[in-house]
Amino acid sequence: MVNKWLKKLQPVLFPSTCRLCRAAGLPGLELCSACLAELPWITHSCSRCGLPLPREADITLCFDCIKNQPSVDRCTALFAYRPPVDRWIQDLKFAQDLAKGINVVINNTELQESMANKGRKRVEETFDWSAIAKQIETLYKSLKH
Ligand SMILES: [Zn+2]
Numbered sequence: 001m002v003n004k005w006l007k008k009l010q011p012v013l014f015p016s017t018c019r020l021c022r023a024a025g026l027p028g029l030e031l032c033s034a035c036l037a038e039l040p041w042i043t044h045s046c047s048r049c050g051l052p053l054p055r056e057a058d059i060t061l062c063f064d065c066i067k068n069q070p071s072v073d074r075c076t077a078l079f080a081y082r083p084p085v086d087r088w089i090q091d092l093k094f095a096q097d098l099a100k101g102i103n104v105v106i107n108n109t110e111l112q113e114s115m116a117n118k119g120r121k122r123v124e125e126t127f128d129w130s131a132i133a134k135q136i137e138t139l140y141k142s143l144k145h
């Protein structure tokens, strides 16, 4: 019952915003209808490997699949690997890598301590006042010549 109410309230309290143009998004989607229509949809592709084919081409297989039958029966893709879809795919891949990295650190106290010590050492060597003074001194000396 509560979940049902929350689902109805969510779009009112937190309306969807288009990721691309910041306009109001479609319900349950972070895209507006105009940007959704502009995505690089693949509307006509090779029925075996999924390679996009020209819309006007009256063929169902690409040249490579006609010449050499691939070992797969069928591949499909909704979008061409072009902006903004290419960036979204990279963001998804990176987000998973970041989550894996965070989990590795959370589950390893020795690694946490080692990273903390190395971080502290780097800050002291690079960013404390004596290190900054040395960097400025080196810069001034290089300007004298
Ligand atoms: Zn938009």
Ligand SMILES: [Zn+2]
Pocket: 046, 047, 048, 049, 050, 051, 061, 062, 063, 064, 065
């Ligand atoms: Zn093909």
